[in-house]
Structures are given as structure tokens and as C-alpha cells.
Amino acid sequence: MTPIGVSIAAAIASVVLLAVVFELIRSRRLREQYALLWLLTGLVLLALSLWRTGPNTVARWFGVHSSPSALFLGAVSLFVILLLLHYSTVISRLADQNSILAQRLALLEADREESR
Amino acid sequence: MSSGVQTAQAPRNERLTMLRRIAIVPAFNEAGSIKRVVDEIRAFDPAFEVVVVDDGSRDETSAVAADCGAHVVRLPFNLGIGGAVQTGFRYAWEHGFDLAVRVDGDGQHDPAELGALVEPLLADEADIVVGSRFVERGDGYRSSVSRRVGIAVLARAVSLLVRQRVTDPTSGFQALNRHAIRLFAADYPHDYPEVEATVMLFKHRLRLLEVPVAMRRRESGRSSIGTVAAVYYMVKVLLAIFVALFRKNVVPLEER
Numbered sequence: 615m616t617p618i619g620v621s622i623a624a625a626i627a628s629v630v631l632l633a634v635v636f637e638l639i640r641s642r643r644l645r646e647q648y649a650l651l652w653l654l655t656g657l658v659l660l661a662l663s664l665w666r667t668g669p670n671t672v673a674r675w676f677g678v679h680s681s682p683s684a685l686f687l688g689a690v691s692l693f694v695i696l697l698l699l700h701y702s703t704v705i706s707r708l709a710d711q712n713s714i715l716a717q718r719l720a721l722l723e724a725d726r727e728e729s730r
Numbered sequence: 731m732s733s734g735v736q737t738a739q740a741p742r743n744e745r746l747t748m749l750r751r752i753a754i755v756p757a758f759n760e761a762g763s764i765k766r767v768v769d770e771i772r773a774f775d776p777a778f779e780v781v782v783v784d785d786g787s788r789d790e791t792s793a794v795a796a797d798c799g800a801h802v803v804r805l806p807f808n809l810g811i812g813g814a815v816q817t818g819f820r821y822a823w824e825h826g827f828d829l830a831v832r833v834d835g836d837g838q839h840d841p842a843e844l845g846a847l848v849e850p851l852l853a854d855e856a857d858i859v860v861g862s863r864f865v866e867r868g869d870g871y872r873s874s875v876s877r878r879v880g881i882a883v884l885a886r887a888v889s890l891l892v893r894q895r896v897t898d899p900t901s902g903f904q905a906l907n908r909h910a911i912r913l914f915a916a917d918y919p920h921d922y923p924e925v926e927a928t929v930m931l932f933k934h935r936l937r938l939l940e941v942p943v944a945m946r947r948r949e950s951g952r953s954s955i956g957t958v959a960a961v962y963y964m965v966k967v968l969l970a971i972f973v974a975l976f977r978k979n980v981v982p983l984e985e986r
Binding site for chain 2: 636639640642645646647649650653713716717719720721723724727728
């Protein structure tokens with residue numbers, strides 16, 4: 615059973631993650647294909663924090679018995695998650711810029727062809 | 731910004747002759763059907779200029795289109811339908827066209843139906859007119875069950891969001907005036923763009939009108955979507971249109 619304090623903190627963190635993801639999509643810094651993945655991740659984390667016997671159950675499936683290990687695992691995965699989210703926004707931005715450049719190039723070429 | 735659509739009091743066909751008009755034809759590996767599409771647009775109205783946006787085709791699409799006398803904008807690699815269509819809108823906007831129609835290069839849109847799309851723009855009843863396969867007469871059009879269900883779900887969701895009945899939110903057979911061209915030149919979604927674009931129109935207070943049209947089966951090329959992909963796209967587009975409601979406008983609202 616997860617202690618109630620940890621459960622609340624984890625739930626708040628999950629909601630913050632969901633809010634950040636939403637804001638990133640809204641401001642077009644995250645493309646939908648990444649957004650779906652991130653929303654799903656946030657929802658799973660939220661479910662795990664509210665379902666208080668869940669982490670132990672899941673930990674037992676994987677044979678993890680000590681809570682410090684579980685905590686460490688949790689912290690590392692949170693970091694990795696944030697890093698990956700950052701990469702997703704970078705790739706989204708690059709893809710958008712790439713597409714604008716392709717369009718500009720094609721339009722310029724078309725104008726050049728016609729002015730010959 | 732002046733809009734030619736609203737300026738004249740002359741009879742409609744005279745007004746049409748005064749307008750600079752262009753047909754935007756997105757094409758990806760459509761060398762087999764592109765000539766017929768361009769010829770049929772000319773047959774409908776010889777004064778239509780035609781711009782074929784070649785979305786990184788590996789076949790002769792660009793060469794065939796150029797031989798037909800169309801303007802050709804050739805993207806260096808495949809951007810997908812949204813990026814290709816937006817390129818066409820940018821071309822239309824930057825070259826000062828008053829009216830644009832979009833006719834897909836695969837031949838599923840019948841240029842003979844363009845009259846029905848253009849007429850409400852000339853009467854200034856709408857800023858964008860969309861040809862729907864599902865308004866009243868749905869003759870001739872068949873598609874897979876999953877696809878029809880997907881379109882029905884999206885239609886219901888979009889209708890709710892934009893507070894107007896929309897029957898065919900994925901239709902790319904459209905006619906646009908200068909206001910709508912300007913918006914889509916500035917910002918246009920990626921895949922299955924028409925659905926999210928409908929929400930953008932609503933947010934920018936542009937008027938959308940659906941008219942019934944018949945569509946044909948594809949002449950050549952491959953269909954852009956399978957059954958599993960249909961579900962994936964539906965979920966993705968539902969997310970996109972929901973988020974679109976919360977997005978800031980890219981073009982300021984205009985006084986009318």
C-alpha cells in the first residue's frame with residue numbers, strides 16, 4: 615500500500631505533467647503524434663498514484679521488493695520522461711521548420727522557372 | 731485587404747470573369763491521372779489557372795503537369811497532404827488570386843461539379859464552400875465501413891464544436907475566397923487537415939457552407955489510408971480538434 619502522502623504527491627505530479635503536455639500541444643510546440651504518447655503516460659502515472667495498492671502489485675510482478683529501489687526507479691524514470699518530452703518538442707519544432715523551408719524553396723523555384 | 735468577391739454588383743457570371751481564380755491540385759505520384767484532372771478543370775472554365783503541387787512524387791507527375799500548361803510547385807520531399815495543400819494556398823495568396831478551388835490530383839473530385847462550389851462564394855454566402863458526399867444526394871460514393879464510421883464520428887464531434895451541422899469534415903473538394911485563402915496560407919494542419927481546418931474557420935469566424943457533390947473512385951495511385959490507420963487517425967484528429975479550440979488565432983478577426 616502506497617502511503618497517502620506519496621499517493622497525493624504522485625497524483626499532483628501526474629496532473630502537472632498532463633497540464634504541461636496540454637500547454638505544449640496548445641502552443642504548437644508538440645505535434646499530435648508525440649502528444650498522444652505523453653497524454654497516455656500522464657494518465658498511467660495518475661492511475662498508479664491513485665490506485666494505492668497498484669505500485670506494490672506491479673513491483674511484485676517484476677520481483678522488486680525493497681521500496682528504496684522502487685523510489686530510485688521512479689525518480690530515474692521521471693527524469694528520463696522529462697528528457698524525452700523535451701526531445702519530442704525539439705523534433706516537433708524541427709519538423710515544422712523543415713516543412714516551411716520545403717514550401718518556401720518549392721515556391722521560389724516555381725517563380726524562378728516561370729520568370730525565365 | 732480587398733476582396734474581389736464582394737466588390738461588384740454585376741450579374742454573377744460577369745463577376746466571375748473579373749475574378750482571378752486558381753485551382754490548387756495536390757498530387758503525389760499521380761502521373762496517370764493528373765493530365766485528365768487539369769484538362770477537366772480547363773473544360774469547366776478555361777480562365778482557371780492551375781497550380782499542381784507535386785508532393786515529392788517519384789514518378790513523372792511534375793513533367794506531365796507542366797506539359798499540360800499548369801504551374802508546377804515541386805516540393806523537395808513528401809510533406810503529406812496538409813503541407814502540400816498549404817503550399818498551394820501560399821501560392822494563391824502570394825500571387826493575389828481572389829478565388830481558389832482545391833481539386834485532388836487523384837481524380838476523385840469531378841471538376842464538372844465546381845460550379846456548385848463556386849456559386850455561393852460569388853453570392854458572398856460563404857468564405858469557404860465544401861463539397862460533401864453526404865448532403866442529400868450521396869450517389870456513386872462508396873468507401874469502407876470503418877472509414878464511413880470514422881467520418882461520421884468526426885462529423886458529429888466537429889458539428890458540436892463549431893455549432894453548425896457538418897456532414898463531411900474530411901472532404902478536400904473546396905472553394906475559398908480571399909479571407910479563407912489568407913487563413914490557410916498562414917496556418918494549416920498536417921494529416922487529415924480538413925477536420926481541424928474546420929475548427930480553425932469557426933475560430934476565425936469565417937463562414938463555411940457545404941453543398942452536395944458526387945465524388946468518383948480514385949483513378950490511380952494508392953489510397954492514403956487503411957483500416958487500422960483509420961482508427962489511429964480518428965483518435966489523433968479528435969485530439970487535434972479539441973486542442974484547436976484552445977489555440978490562439980493566427981490571423982486577426984476581420985470586421986464585416
